[in-house]
Structures are given as C-alpha cells and as structure tokens.
Amino acid sequence: MIFLNQLVQGVFLGAYYALVACSLSFLFGVMRIVNLAHGSLVVLAAFVLFELADRAGLSPWLSLIVAIPAMAVVGWLLQRLVLDRSLRGGMLVPLLSTFGLAIVLDNLLFQRFGADTRSLAPYIGDLSFDSWSLTDDITVGRLDVLILAVAIVVLGGLQTFLSRTRLGRTIRATAEDPSVVGLIGIDARAVYALATAIAMAMATVAGAFLAMRTTFDPYSGGAQLIFAFETVVIGGFGSLWGTLAGGIVLGIAQNIGAFISPRFFLIAGHLVFLGVLVARVWLSGLNLRRLRVRAA
Amino acid sequence: MPILTVDALDARHGLLHAVRGVSFAVEEGETLALVGANGAGKTTLLRCIAGAHRASGGRVMFDGTDVTHLPAHRRVQCGIALVPEGRRLFAGMTVEENLRVAAGRGRPGTWTVERIVEAFPQLGPKLQARAGDLSGGQQQAAAIARALMTNPRLLLLDEVSLGLSPIAVDAVYASLQGLLGGGATVVLVEQDLARALRVADRVLCMLEGRVVYEGRAQETTREQVMAAYFGLREAVA
Numbered sequence: 001m002i003f004l005n006q007l008v009q010g011v012f013l014g015a016y017y018a019l020v021a022c023s024l025s026f027l028f029g030v031m032r033i034v035n036l037a038h039g040s041l042v043v044l045a046a047f048v049l050f051e052l053a054d055r056a057g058l059s060p061w062l063s064l065i066v067a068i069p070a071m072a073v074v075g076w077l078l079q080r081l082v083l084d085r086s087l088r089g090g091m092l093v094p095l096l097s098t099f100g101l102a103i104v105l106d107n108l109l110f111q112r113f114g115a116d117t118r119s120l121a122p123y124i125g126d127l128s129f130d131s132w133s134l135t136d137d138i139t140v141g142r143l144d145v146l147i148l149a150v151a152i153v154v155l156g157g158l159q160t161f162l163s164r165t166r167l168g169r170t171i172r173a174t175a176e177d178p179s180v181v182g183l184i185g186i187d188a189r190a191v192y193a194l195a196t197a198i199a200m201a202m203a204t205v206a207g208a209f210l211a212m213r214t215t216f217d218p219y220s221g222g223a224q225l226i227f228a229f230e231t232v233v234i235g236g237f238g239s240l241w242g243t244l245a246g247g248i249v250l251g252i253a254q255n256i257g258a259f260i261s262p263r264f265f266l267i268a269g270h271l272v273f274l275g276v277l278v279a280r281v282w283l284s285g286l287n288l289r290r291l292r293v294r295a296a
Numbered sequence: 297m298p299i300l301t302v303d304a305l306d307a308r309h310g311l312l313h314a315v316r317g318v319s320f321a322v323e324e325g326e327t328l329a330l331v332g333a334n335g336a337g338k339t340t341l342l343r344c345i346a347g348a349h350r351a352s353g354g355r356v357m358f359d360g361t362d363v364t365h366l367p368a369h370r371r372v373q374c375g376i377a378l379v380p381e382g383r384r385l386f387a388g389m390t391v392e393e394n395l396r397v398a399a400g401r402g403r404p405g406t407w408t409v410e411r412i413v414e415a416f417p418q419l420g421p422k423l424q425a426r427a428g429d430l431s432g433g434q435q436q437a438a439a440i441a442r443a444l445m446t447n448p449r450l451l452l453l454d455e456v457s458l459g460l461s462p463i464a465v466d467a468v469y470a471s472l473q474g475l476l477g478g479g480a481t482v483v484l485v486e487q488d489l490a491r492a493l494r495v496a497d498r499v500l501c502m503l504e505g506r507v508v509y510e511g512r513a514q515e516t517t518r519e520q521v522m523a524a525y526f527g528l529r530e531a532v533a
Contacts, residue, residue, distance in 0.1 A: 166396070166397075166400075169389070169393055169396060169397045170397060172386070172388070172389060172393075172397075173386045173389065173393075173394075173397045176386040176387065176388055176389070177384060177386060179348075180380060180384045180386075181369075182347065182348060182367060182368030182369045182372075183346060183348060183368055183372065183377065183378050183380060183443070184372060184377070184397065184398035184401060184402075184442060184443070184445070184446055185369045185372035185373060185398070185401030185402050185446055186369055186397075186401065187367070187369045
C-alpha cells in the first residue's frame with residue numbers, strides 16, 4: 001500500500017511537471033524554439049508573486065490576477081526584443097540567446113534577493129498542509145489535488161482554444177507554415193508575440209505552484225527547466241495531453257525511485273527520460289526506413 | 297487607370313538577379329498570363345507583387361497606392377492574394393479550417409465557405425478531411441479557395457497545374473473559368489503555353505528576369521511566344 005501511495009503521489013507530482021512543461025511545449029510547437037530561459041522565467045514569476053504577497057500583503061490568488069497579465073507583457077517583450085531577432089539568425093541562435101537570458105535572469109534575481117530560499121506556503125494557510133486520507137496509507141494533499149485540477153483545466157483549455165477558436169486556428173496555421181500565413185493576411189510576428197505572451201501566462205501559474213508547494217531561490221530555474229524538458233520529451237513535443245502523460249510518467253518514475261532509495265529520486269526520472277529518448281530515436285529511425293521503402 | 301502597375305521592378309535571390317527592371321500594368325477585370333522558361337523570374341515577380349519577396353528596386357502600385365514596402369499581410373488587406381507555387385496548404389488542418397483561417401482578414405466581401413463549395417464542387421465532400429490527405433487537384437482547388445476567402449481584387453496564381461494530372465488541371469481550370477469570365481483580375485503563371493493563350497487576355501513572356509514579349513493573347517501565335525521563350529528576339533520583332 002505504501003507503494004501504491006508512491007504511485008498516487010507520482011501522479012500529483014506529474015501534474016505539477018505538466019504545468020511547468022506546457023508553456024515550453026507550446027512555444028516549441030508554435031515557434032520551433034526551445035526556450036532555455038523557461039525555468040528562470042517560472043522562478044521570476046514565483047518571485048513576483050512572493051513580492052506581491054510579502055510586501056503588498058496580497059493573497060497569492062489575488063496576486064495571480066496581477067502577475068498573469070504582467071508576465072504576459074514580459075512574454076510579448078521577450079518575443080519582440082529577443083526571440084524574433086534570434087529566430088532570424090537560424091536554429092541555434094534562439095538556444096544561445098535564451099540560455100544567455102537564463103543566466104542574466106538568475107543573476108539579477110540573485111542580486112536582488114540573495115541566496116535565501118523563499119516559499120509562498122505561509123501565505124496560503126491550511127492549503128499547504130491539509131490533506132484527505134483515502135485509506136490508512138494513502139493521503140492526498142489538497143494543494144496537490146488543486147494542482148492536478150489546474151493542470152487539466154490549463155491543458156484542456158489550451159487544447160480547446162487551439163482547436164475551436166479563430167485565434168487558435170490562426171496560431172496553428174502560423175505554427176504549420178509561418179512563411180505562408182502572410183499571404184492570407186496573418187502577421188506571423190504578431191502571432192508569435194501573442195503565443196509567447198500566452199506561454200508566459202501559463203508559466204506564471206506554474207511559478208505560483210512552484211512557490212506554494214516547495215521552496216525556491218534565484219537558482220531554482222535550472223531544475224525546473226530540466227523537469228519541463230524531460231516531461232515534454234517523454235510526452236512528445238507539441239502534444240498537450242502528451243505533456244500531461246509525460247509529466248505523470250516522470251513523477252511516478254521519480255517516486256518509485258525514491259521508494260527504492262531516497263537517492264534514486266532524480267536518477268530514476270532521468271533514466272526513464274533517457275529510455276524514452278533512445279526508444280523514440282530508435283523507433284523513428286525504423287519508421288524513416290519504412291517510409292523510404294514505401295516511397296521507392 | 298490600371299489596378300496594378302509594376303514599375304522597373306528589381307529583385308534578387310542572393311547573388312542571382314532574378315527580376316530585372318520589369319514594368320507592366322494590369323487593367324481591372326483582365327487576365328494576364330506570365331510565361332517563360334524555368335528560372336525566368338516569374339515566381340519571384342509574383343512573390344514581389346504579393347509582398348512575399350522583397351523587391352530591391354522599382355515600385356509596385358496597387359489601385360493608386362504604392363505598396364512596394366508593405367508586408368504581405370498588409371497587401372492582403374489591400375486586396376492582393378497569391379496562391380503560391382506548391383499549394384502550401386496547412387496540411388495538418390482540415391480543408392474547412394484552411395478556408396476559415398483566411399476568412400475576414402482581407403477585404404470585406406462575399407466569399408463564404410458555402411460559396412466556395414459551389415464554385416469548387418470537388419471540395420464539398422472533403423471539407424472535414426485533412427488538407428494533407430487530399431489529391432493534388434483537390435489541394436490546388438483548396439489553395440485557390442483559401443486565397444479567395446480574403447476577397448481579393450487581384451488574384452495571383454503561381455503554377456496551378458504543376459504536378460497535377462491532365463484531368464485534375466482541367467477540373468481546376470473549369471472552376472477557375474467562372475472567376476476568369478466573371479470579371480476577376482488575375483495574373484497567372486502557366487507552363488502550358490496553349491492553355492495560357494486560351495485563358496488569358498494578355499500574355500507576357502519573361503526571359504532571364506526581363507520581359508521579352510508582351511501582347512494580346514488573341515493576336516499572339518504560339519511561334520511568337522516560343523521565339524521569345526528561347527531568346528530569339530529578332531524573331532519577335
């Protein structure tokens with residue numbers, strides 16, 4: 001039963017990972033950019049929320065209403081000032097520029113906030129520790145359930161937005177062929193800026209839950225980026241429900257690793273990621289060969 | 297006054313000087329065919345008019361406005377639409393999504409998905425199919441339909457018969473016939489000389505980036521164009 005509890009907790013951890021990963025996955029899907037500053041931007045959002053709670057005394061939920069639009073503007077600027085220029089330089093330049101941005105962000109945060117760890121847990125009352133006991137061995141935290149629900153709403157909402165709305169269609173068309181959308185009256189740059197703004201809004205939600213469920217410091221971004229990246233690779237790039245599945249697989253793997261020995265927590269996740277990556281490359285290699293035979 | 301005036305237009309592809317000082321005009325309601333060998337600069341010329349390729353010199357005037365420096369999406373709002381070479385549909389989206397994504401972005405007008413299905417009956421049963429799963433001819437029809445959804449005043453068609461079976465080409469032109477006869481202004485690039493002479497009011501032949509022949513389609517013989525096509529300029533004169 002303790003093992004079963006580990007599985008259940010893995011699912012909840014995975015939902016958090018999916019929430020962190022969805023903006024990375026979305027940006028890659030739309031712009032073919034791997035945003036290496038993603039983890040740092042999530043941490044930036046966490047600090048913004050913390051400052052609003054700590055200095056202005058706002059509840060973290062109210063702060064989100066302020067922080068989400070603010071971070072969306074940051075996303076818009078990020079696209080206009082950094083990504084747009086980098087994209088024109090080819091595939092590798094966005095990797096370099098977002099990596100550089102991550103370093104700059106991390107160190108600016110360090111300069112401003114120092115090395116102290118912070119958390120929003122004290123600001124959300126009972127929610128941070130309250131839980132429901134399902135059986136003697138299985139308890140689920142209220143915050144964890146909330147994170148799972150929000151992950152489903154965010155991913156489902158994004159999916160619905162992309163498939164059902166006019167703006168969603170515009171984004172998908174631009175993602176498929178940015179060089180053609182101009183011919184039907186779509187400004188690809190404006191679509192990219194909007195997509196980056198949406199991604200940053202989602203990253204803010206992830207930052208809120210990072211700050212609520214654990215502690216963070218200016219250098220926490222790297223680990224968040226790695227978890228997000230592993231989630232997306234396991235779930236498949238560009239697939240939003242795959243992102244949720246990928247997060248859950250990663251969360252379960254980490255928890256089973258921790259069940260075997262606490263030291264295996266991270267390495268178990270990395271091994272599953274590596275296994276999936278190798279399997280994907282191997283399988284796509286086979287498929288490519290099959291395709292070539294069919295074409296011939 | 298012509299609806300489109302191209303004035304001493306120059307365009308480059310890196311080191312290649314693809315369009316060299318091209319000038320011509322298109323009257324409203326006219327169909328102009330651009331012919332010429334591969335690499336003569338026809339596609340680049342169309343892309344410059346649509347704003348998909350930056351001109352390095354000269355001017356493009358549309359309906360009395362200088363659009364030379366407008367990006368492609370702004371020219372769509374002016375009423376210029378290009379059906380690009382190779383169709384370039386959004387392959388992962390359905391045909392209907394391909395049409396709807398173009399709706400309401402150009403000028404206000406009368407094209408709707410329902411009217412498209414009337415004009416291109418082959419698209420009716422395929423509206424919910426993935427665009428990438430269509431046959432070449434259906435894809436070409438969908439690409440033209442997508443451009444029409446922006447309600448253009450000037451339609452630019454690049455190689456609509458490229459890679460299609462003769463039957464599919466006939467079907468596409470049968471659908472186009474309604475447009476061409478119905479007073480639409482069209483500039484089309486067509487490899488099939490006989491067909492170009494049949495559907496167009498005027499023919500323009502390009503060679504190595506220059507216009508080497510211009511004439512009314514009815515008064516133009518195949519031989520005249522062939523001579524221009526291969527650069528036998530004396531034969532034209």
